[in-house]
Amino acid sequence: MRSTPQCLVAALAEAIRSIVSAASPSHAAVTPCHDARFGDYQSNVAMALGKKLGKPPREVAQQIISGLKVDDVCSKVDIAGAGFINFHLRTEFVARQLVEMAADSRNGIAPAAQPRRIILDFSSPNTAKSMHVGHIRSTFLGDALARIARAVGHAVITDNHLGDWGTNFGMLIYGYKHRLDRAALARSPIAEFERLYREINAASQSDKSILDAARKELALLHAGDAENLKIWKEITDFSLLEFNKTYQHLGVTFDHTLGESFYNPMLQGVVDELKKLGVAELSEGATCVFFRDDPALKDAAPMIIQKSDGAFLYATTDLATVRYRVNEWKSDEILYVTDARQQLHFKQLFAAATKWMGKEKPELKHIVFGSILGPDKKPIKSRSGDPIKLTELLDEAEARARKIIGEKNPELTKEEQSHAARVIGIGALKYADLCQNRDLDYVFDWNKLLALQGNTAPYLIYAYVRVRSIFRKADSNNISSNRFQLQAPEELSLAKHLIQFSDAVHPILEDYRPHLLTSYLYELAVRFSRFFEACPVLKAEEPIRAERLALCDITARTLKTGLNLLGIETLEKM
RNA sequence: GCGCCCAUAGCUCAAUUGGAUAGAGCAUCUGACUACGGAUCAGAAGGUUGUAAGUUCAAAUCUUGCUGGGCGCACCA
Structure with a gap:
């Protein structure tokens, strides 16, 4: 269309x-x-x-x-x-567009003129640690962008670039060997890993022999020691099990989960190649990439790709990752969804990749986002000062949603309430994140998030529920979607907005801003609510009734499709 | 010290990337058919877009200075 x-x-x-x-x-x-x-x-x-x-x-x-x-x-x-x-x-023109949209299996979303192969790198939690608030924006943004890019016809590969090879594994393996609490491990493996790390880290500060021992364990791991690899693998597997529970809960999936460890065997080769090409050079014992010809980077510190002790850094891994994605996945474009504090790193990474690969380099983009702040306008923390655990956040979102649902609609069955609480709780969390301009910090507020009015997930889902309710009540669903009169101003206003759905979706990918879609959907819900208020559907005479049912149907489909593009589910009742 | 980012209604955010009278929601005030789900809708009030200059037909948006805040800056990720 x-x-x-x-x-x-x-x-x-x-x-x-x-x-x-x-x-x-x-x-x-x-x-x-x-x-x-x-x-x-x-x-x-x-x-x-x-x-x-x-x-x-x-x-x-x-x-x-x-x-x-x-x-x-x-x-x-x-x-x-x-x-x-x-x-x-012309009203007749709007009507014609609407007829086409009604018949379109893609709900009017036009395919991209030039489909690309896009890699989306997002979420990327560290193993042996719980996921926390710091991961939610990357996860929600990345997932929404993947869904949207796919919907317009791009070939998308999502990749969860786990932090599974950090220097913390020295401490962890040492702790695992000497201080492991088996019962605690069985109860809650991640919590036990976190405890071990904290304990060893603290002990190593006063006891230098422990620090040395931890370093040895790390060296052994990197050298391929069988026992240490086995422990590392066990830690990774436990972590993945936890992460996958969370992702399932959130409805987020990945095509690949290639952590930093995956690239480890390639790192020396990358450094050697960069040295040979003259892209990297030795400075103060470390192998570095300088950007002397780049006005934005020439005064900053160089990018170190190999430490003076021979160890590699995440810059090295990221370079190896770019090459892998180009070689294996033939990517045109790689998007990194990480917070704004890493801007310098990505500028350097992209500049280094350009020096390295020249024209072979894919489009590389850093999808920046700001921090989530607490009521004090400081980055949000739990009372203990630790980051808030993601599972706790999700549980609280559901608990709060359930309480509201119980008050507003006690007639739902227990199962319906649980289901609705999950959809609304998680949806509200996602929506609150996605509806803001991503590169700004935002203040986290439960009351705003779960508010039933305003630009929130519950309001949109409620609008959807109201439409669906009409279809449950109608004893005959005579829908006429091949002819629209659009006589009432509220009908015309709704129709004009509906036919802009595709125009709302496409610009999102120009600058990777899902909040353009939330604005569209909110406006749609507002226009629908006005229509719903002013134009009786079921009590209307034919053929108006059939036409209005069709308007309701297209609205419902658009709300559902749009919310799904954001990773948010809808409900039939709430 | 150098670099990047931000400042819009009392609060939380928009403003289609330089377009018209800067828009929403919350909070405040007023009103609505005994409601196809009222978890709704309509209306009022609320602004010198931090500040001073500049660029042009047009500036919240671009440039520069200033003020106030956030973040990042060789061997962490």
Whole structure:
């Protein structure tokens, strides 16, 4: 289905060409009006063109309009203000678009013009530790972006780049050998690993022999010692088991889980190659990449890829990872969803990859996000000062949701309540995260998150529930989705928004901003609620009734599809 | 010290990337058919976009200075 802006842009470009032959098509941009009083879509081309031609913009606009052939799309095109061209859509056109959308199995989402192979690197928790709040933004953003990219037709590979090879394994293995509490391990392996690490770390500060022993264990592990590898593997497996429970709970999946350890055998080769190519050099005993010709990086510290003691760093692993993904997965684009504090690292990584691979280098992008803050506007912490565990956060979200559901709708069965509490609790958490501009910090607030009104998951899910409820009550579901009159203003307003679904989804991937979709969905829910208030469906006379049922159906599908793109489920009852 | 980022209604956030009278939600005040789910809807009030200058037809958005805050800066990840 051809989107409304596409129709208008084509006609506009044609009209502009007849005035200025050299005008580039990019001039013919059409955007939705931010205020419905102006019209439905607008073009600002006349202002830019007027400047170029040395003519008053309104005159240029008039000239453009006189050559514009949009009678089938617009009922009116007028000029306003400094030279804005405003397009007013024909109701019949909106109706035709809606008919197409209703019949479309993709719910109107147009396929991407140029599908890419995109690797999404996100979540990436460290093994032997619990997942905590610090992982939620990466996990939610990454998962949502993967879903959206797939929906528009890109080939997406998701990869959970686990931190499974850190220097902490020296302490852990030493602890495992000397201080392991078997019963505690059986009860809660991660908690036991965390305890071991803390205990050994503390002990090693006062007892240097323990520190040395831990270092030896690490060296043994890296040298491939069988016993240490076995312990390392056990720790990794326990961790994965825990992580997978959480991911399942969240509805997040990965195509691959290749942790840092996977790349370990490749690291020396990478360093040698970079040295040979002259990309890396020795400095103060360490192998480094300098960026002397890069104004943004030349004054910063170099990127170290091998320490003076021979050990590798995460910069090395990340370089090896880029090459692996290019060679094995033929990726066009790799997206790293990590927090803003790692910006320097990724700038260096990307610059080093460019030096290394030249034109073979895929598009590399750092999808930055800010911190989650507590009520004190400091990064959120539990009372003890530790990061809040993800499982605890999820449990609390569900418990809070369940309490609200119990109060609002006691008629649900226990099973329905549990299910609804999970969908709403997790959904609210995800939505609160995704609805904010990702690169800013945001303040975490349970009350705002689970609020039943405003731009929240519960409000959207509630809108969905209300639509679905109509279909349960209707004894005949005579839906007519091949003809729309759209007589009531609330119907037309809803319809106009529905046909913009595809236009809301596509720009998300230009700058990886899922909050564009939440804004769209919230506005959809608001328009639906107005329609629902003003336009009786089941009590309406035919053929209005059938038409309104169709509007309800398309709304429900769009809400569901949109929420699913964000990784959020819907409910039939709540 | 160097670098990156941020500052918008009392609070939490938007603003289609330079477009029109800067929009929502919360909180506050007012109103609505005994409601196809009222977990709703309508309305009011709330702003010199931190500050000073500059760029142009047009600036919350771009440039510079200042103020206040966050983060990062050789052998952690």
